Amino acid sequence: MADYVISVGTDNAATLEPGASVTCWTADTGGTQYTDLTDTDEITPIADGILTADANGAVPEFYGPDDVTEMYLDANAGAGPRRRTLTTEMRAYTDDTFLPLVGGELAGTVTSVLATSTTVAAASIVDGLDVFDRFRRDASGRMTWGSGAATRDTSLYRDAADSLKTDDSLTVALTFRHLGTTAGFFGEAAVARPTVSGSWSDGSAGASLAAALDTLGLITDNTTA
Template identity: 65%
Template sequence: MARYRFGGIADYVVGLGTGNAAVLRPGVTVTCWNADFGGTQHTDLTDTDGTTPLVSLVTDGNGAIPQFFGPDGVTEMYLDANGGAGPRRRTLTTSFRSYVDGTFLPLSGGTRTGTVTASLSAATSVVDASLVVTDAFDRYRRDTSGRQDWGPGNATRDTNLYRDAVDSLRTDDSFTIGQTLKHLGAQAGFYGAAPIARPTVTGSRGGNAALGSLIAALAQLGLVVDNTTA
């Protein structure tokens, strides 16, 4: 983490003078908090060098809040210039160090090392989408259910992968495997046949019993259509 700079950019403490006129308040001690009401006071403040502890934060002769660094990782605080009685005013970091430190991912790209959580409204379904600048359609899209869709970019997405049921993934399109396919499950089915456990072929090899058993097993798996005759 890192410390972020505050103050110094049009941050002035203003009070009410005669006739409720706004007046600057120089030499006022300002306290920093993590909430607009209640909460905890931030006391781990440093001078502009980022290391020297700041005993107290006091407005300058013009009523401006001087530059200082907040606690590690804090990018916003609530300031109180009324001896702790409030009201407090929210202030944000005035530096862009968070981009350098990796708190935010720059538009030009970067490396994510932590978990990214997307919290969306019920009306929002798309979590991720990517496309080339000249594309008319997303080449990739993932929605809140985890469904993923792919397309060529110049037409609508035509390939998908999604959760079909408990412990089941499905695609409505073709699936090509470039290397070995290893099936570790207890059941299998082909060409729309209901999955079954690995069948056992029985009968004598010297007659037709074993052949009949094999044909029946292959038909159950969906690998053949049994149109044989006795």
């Protein structure tokens, strides 16, 4: 951080300024003053966020807001000039507490606090190739996919309690195992597994089977006696 407050006097002589009041800002001009500063115990607040230079003009050590790594110090009641200062407490940025801009590994839960259920929570794009996101997940958990050359066209989302839905095709390359107690096909309502009864010799078993398959929606039973 900037260690001392000085003023420039006659013949550009630099003079230390004991007791100078120093404020911290978000930008080198304009911006907003940081007022939530604390003493080195990280608990005791510094009144109005105003630092006071010691008898030698040195700016005291302090703690700024969480996750703020740079700020601009002003010893002229906010009118400038200001000098950029960087935090000396960089341990969190070198001990895997924060991710670098490129790469890195997360351990634990990542929570996105978003404005609406349709606000994008995550997206991916192939650099230099795609015009549109190939994948997107919004705050509700709805996921959509596309080619990258056009708007995403495939989705998977929650449509009711205990129910996931896609408006598109689903292909299963390996085993598909249904563990539920009801099923329905081709738009028919899900029903419990039907029981087939009767005799094959008199044709009643065949009629029962056709009725069962029709109930599941697997066939349309147009047979006659």
